[in-house]
Amino acid sequence: MDPTNLERFETYRPLMFSIAYRMLGSITEAEDIVQEAYLRYQAISPERIVSHKAFLSTVVTRLCLNHLELAKVQREAYIGPWLPEPVLTEIDERLTPGHQAELHESLSMAFLVLLEQLTPTERAVFLLREVFDYDYQEIAAMVGKEEAACRQLLSRAKKHIAEHRPRFKPTPEAHRQILNHFIQAVGSGELEGLLQLLSDDVALWTDGGGKVRGAATRSVRGRDAVAHFLLASTRLASEGFWFDIAEVNGDPSLLIHWDGQARAILTIEIDRGRVREIRVVGNPDKLQSVNRALRDAEEETP
Numbered sequence: 001m002d003p004t005n006l007e008r009f010e011t012y013r014p015l016m017f018s019i020a021y022r023m024l025g026s027i028t029e030a031e032d033i034v035q036e037a038y039l040r041y042q043a044i045s046p047e048r049i050v051s052h053k054a055f056l057s058t059v060v061t062r063l064c065l066n067h068l069e070l071a072k073v074q075r076e077a078y079i080g081p082w083l084p085e086p087v088l089t090e091i092d093e094r095l096t097p098g099h100q101a102e103l104h105e106s107l108s109m110a111f112l113v114l115l116e117q118l119t120p121t122e123r124a125v126f127l128l129r130e131v132f133d134y135d136y137q138e139i140a141a142m143v144g145k146e147e148a149a150c151r152q153l154l155s156r157a158k159k160h161i162a163e164h165r166p167r168f169k170p171t172p173e174a175h176r177q178i179l180n181h182f183i184q185a186v187g188s189g190e191l192e193g194l195l196q197l198l199s200d201d202v203a204l205w206t207d208g209g210g211k212v213r214g215a216a217t218r219s220v221r222g223r224d225a226v227a228h229f230l231l232a233s234t235r236l237a238s239e240g241f242w243f244d245i246a247e248v249n250g251d252p253s254l255l256i257h258w259d260g261q262a263r264a265i266l267t268i269e270i271d272r273g274r275v276r277e278i279r280v281v282g283n284p285d286k287l288q289s290v291n292r293a294l295r296d297a298e299e300e301t302p
Helices: 003-024 027-043 052-076 101-105 109-116 120-131 136-143 147-164 172-188 191-197 223-236 284-300
Strands: 198-207 242-248 251-258 261-271 274-281
Touching: 003 027, 003 052, 003 109, 003 120, 027 052, 027 284, 052 120, 052 136, 109 120, 109 147, 109 261, 109 274, 120 136, 120 147, 136 147, 172 191, 172 223, 172 242, 172 251, 172 261, 191 198, 191 223, 198 223, 261 284
Parallel strands: 198 274
Antiparallel strands: 242 251, 251 261, 261 274
16 A cells, blocks of 8 residues: 555544444454455555545445444344443543544443444444534435435434433543442442442343353343342452452443453443443453453553
8 A cells, every 4th residue: 555545544543443333332343344444445546535534434334334234143142231342441542533522422331332222324324423523415425325314314313312311421520439339339248328329220231241150141120139139249259359440431430350351341320320220241252452451551551
């Protein structure tokens, strides 16, 4: 590839990766999509490209749409709840090029789970318009739809997300404070204190991918059921585990370690000062990127 074109590609790599991760909810798959976009970019004559940004965004979007169609069967056969692959956003800056606040907010586990409930095309239109600020003409060309159809898709997507988002999102400081109280209550086995932190209709989702002993293969719902499940899980945990708090997908989250690796990541979603959703990713395949980032950060520390 011509050095100038390679430089252009690298300029837009964070944007492409950022789109792909939000579309697919997977670091590994997003990396594969960007690599495929590189091969396609390499194969086309530069004179045929009017806008390199638009071309590369289109390639990535269409690759993601095709991938989601193929992944549908795999996700239906997945053992237990499927959750997005977590990313340490305080370390990995590929997902927030320019550190725009709206890009950071769109990384939360809660937001990515909501995107999963949209059709692939609704998801693409919503992200391209609301997160990445493309105009309707550009979006129509990217997804192969008329502008009017894209407006309708966006309207449906926005309605769904507005209906299912928490009405009162806490500040990062309040989020961290509630997480600390949650950790203290679970760690001490304090049932009453834990019950006070949970909303009546709280739900717990555990993604073990069929590879983690004790992971629930269905959601656990209701304050009493969730509290007892959490306390029982803590009592059954292996000795020697330890935890810390890190920024995962833009929110303070609990990293659980043992044997020198992160073995699970717990995130909470808060509404009206109470925990209404708890999501735990323990599938070791989905923690590979996190552990790689932790190792790299440790090696870079003087």
